[in-house]
Amino acid sequence: MEKLEPFSFSKRFEGVPLIGSAFAGEHPGLIPLAFGFPYPDSFSIDELAESSVSALRTAGTEALQYSGGPGQKKVLEWIRERSRLRSIHVDTDHILITSGSNQGIDLAARTLTDPGDAVWVDAPVYFGALRAFYLAQTELTAFPVDDQGLRVDVVEEALIEAAAGKRAMPKFIYVLPNYHNPAGVTLSVERRKKLAELAYQYNFYIIEDDAYVELNFGGEFLPSIYSFGPERVIYMSTFSKIVAPGIRMAWVISDPEVLSRIKIVKTDGLTSVFVQEMISRFLEKVDFEAHLKPLVEGYRLRRDAMVNAIHEFFGDEVSFEKPEGGFFLWLTFPPETDTTKLLHEAVKAGVSFVDGKSFYLVDKPTNNLRLAFSFCDEKQIREAIQKLAEVYKKQKNAVC
Amino acid sequence: MEKLEPFSFSKRFEGVPLIGSAFAGEHPGLIPLAFGFPYPDSFSIDELAESSVSALRTAGTEALQYSGGPGQKKVLEWIRERSRLRSIHVDTDHILITSGSNQGIDLAARTLTDPGDAVWVDAPVYFGALRAFYLAQTELTAFPVDDQGLRVDVVEEALIEAAAGKRAMPKFIYVLPNYHNPAGVTLSVERRKKLAELAYQYNFYIIEDDAYVELNFGGEFLPSIYSFGPERVIYMSTFSKIVAPGIRMAWVISDPEVLSRIKIVKTDGLTSVFVQEMISRFLEKVDFEAHLKPLVEGYRLRRDAMVNAIHEFFGDEVSFEKPEGGFFLWLTFPPETDTTKLLHEAVKAGVSFVDGKSFYLVDKPTNNLRLAFSFCDEKQIREAIQKLAEVYKKQKNAVC
Structure with a gap:
């Protein structure tokens, strides 16, 4: 076998930034405010299980086949x-x-x-x-x-x-x-x-x-x-x-x-026909408004917990628009703050978030960061914000 | 609102041929030898239903979440x-x-x-x-x-x-x-x-x-x-x-x-985590060799039915390599045959296949066609080959 020459892959990779920092912190005990994930209890497991069985037993031959x-x-x-x-x-x-x-x-x-x-x-x-x-x-x-x-x-x-x-x-x-x-x-x-x-x-x-x-x-x-x-x-x-x-x-x-x-x-x-059949049955089975209401309420309570904790632990140090829906809160620090540096310390202290610069085209420090209130429970959110405030104040004092 | 100008879509579509003829014939009663699909009875519906429930009930929180x-x-x-x-x-x-x-x-x-x-x-x-x-x-x-x-x-x-x-x-x-x-x-x-x-x-x-x-x-x-x-x-x-x-x-x-x-x-x-969890349980549940054996036997019987029918109805008019596995048989007609024209008549007579030219870079008539023995049952296969031979002979005689 001859010596292997390097291979020249597609140029399309040249422009693609790796988003490393956002998910760097998978340490045990870390409270992941980086994760824009639904909270685990939001899943209707029983209804989905019933729907999957129903999909296979009543339409299995179609659900498991190719479809165009x-x-x-x-x-x-x-x-x-x-x-x-x-x-x-x-x-x-x-x-x-x-x-x-x-x-x-x-x-x-x-x-x-x-x-x-x-x-x-x-x-x-x-x-x-x-x-x-x-x-x-x-x-x-x-x-x-x-x-x-x-x-x-x-x-x-x-x-x-x-x-x-x-x-x-x-x-x-x-x-x-x-x-x-x-x-x-x-x-x-x-x-x-x-x-x-x-x-x-x-x-x-x-x-x-x-x-x-x-x-x-x-x-x-x-x-x-x-x-x-x-x-x-x-x-x-x-x-x-x-x-x-x-x-x-x-x-x-x-x-x-x-x-x-x-x-x-x-x-x-075609996106998995089997999953589509399952979701079709799920949507037939549930009263969608009744399904949605506690789900949205779960996110609202988490949003409130985050907003309250930010007021409690940060006071006037930071600013943000209160989100009227969704998963995320965008927190702005005083201009001298570099949230990429803050992330490094925060992960050590047991909290993750996504630093602001991951959301911009230009690779330079920013004074914003993204917090997800969607995944963690209210107690974890309060604890995480408290830790984040401690890390921030420590870093700020070290700079002064 | 102003008059809408035409929009110039990506050039990547310019080189893409449409594969229309292959799936043209979705008439009722048509025997689809065009379809490279598994036969319906090949699906292990009961085992998959059990696996989907097991996946959701024992690992639902992970199976329904994002994963990287x-x-x-x-x-x-x-x-x-x-x-x-x-x-x-x-x-x-x-x-x-x-x-x-x-x-x-x-x-x-x-x-x-x-x-x-x-x-x-x-x-x-x-x-x-x-x-x-x-x-x-x-x-x-x-x-x-x-x-x-x-x-x-x-x-x-x-x-x-x-x-x-x-x-x-x-x-x-x-x-x-x-x-x-x-x-x-x-x-x-x-x-x-x-x-x-x-x-x-x-x-x-x-x-x-x-x-x-x-x-x-x-x-x-x-x-x-x-x-x-x-x-x-x-x-x-x-x-x-x-x-x-x-x-x-x-x-x-x-x-x-x-x-x-x-x-x-x-x-x-990540390709559906839920489906992966389900298949993981399916693979644990079944003895894979025992699962595979009747499946492969089903395809072998269909292959045999097709080979026998070709010998019976076409005699020496056509040639092919007997497939030792898979879904398909590639049939070669005398050089003067145009299988795209043949397809047109075959669909009217109740049989579909894919004409040979769909498998070449150059858009010109060919004397080959693809038959799928994977989807139809043996009776349908024999009937379809008989019809196909009739259509072929009729077209050949019309040319002569």
């Missing part, structure tokens, strides 16, 4: 009906089941772009989406977020520049409108409407990542961006936050032309 | 042990669970290549793989297959030309060594060994698609290509043919450097 279709009919119909709450009125031919929302984001990005194309995102931005856009070898530009979500006015200025040939026109803009990951904020109705209008005017798409929409702590449901621009929005949502992530089932809503292309790029075949 | 790992430990261990039968001796860090083999092919292709890179395939070739390679925007060259599988001698000549700068060196060669889809043939041991040596010598990868290996009708198990070149082979196999396609579970075996890159491109997260 867009998804199980009753699941598609459930999504269609539920989407009306987001002011989305479509037939099931506008819906495709995907293996998680991340897959949908990846497929949509590769459907809309070629390497070198411009893609615009908000900042901070969900790093799973960023990774997909880097892998698609797109050129990313980030736009700021305030307490009303993405600054659509800044986006419009840039579009005017692009139309004047001063910068590349984006193929799409990625937006997470409800209970933003990581910023926790919600995009205002005015901005949704305006963004959709801009998509028509300047001929780009919007990828609307609506993963957290059902986890609403009491406010009204806002109309989706899709409802203002169905021909230029690819809308996504998921069962991960309302049933379970381990089933890997999400969906894309878009016009059939886009869906037909997404289906071509989707090389894993 | 390579796969469920016991499933990985089962694959490791089973792979020894292919002369593959690896630890579980060399194994990654994927959502079907097609996903593995797509991920491997995008890990190894950039658009414009050369990829070599055999011809005829599985169209699912072709589609992935077109989507990856690679430049394809096809090499002939004979009764011993891929003509490795022809490949070597081309590699010598590539080394001399007369053509592009491939980044990988795609091979389906056992019970080839569609050609039904098996790659000889000598050619496996030679191909692995060439991969080291000329520094390319081999994607070894071993989807059908367990469906062996009595011959010996040959060592995998991987066993001759572990540093330059990405091996794939699947639960689709031995448990069920609807669960969407397959695996990739490769060195950890390649796997770490494949994991980055795999944006659907």
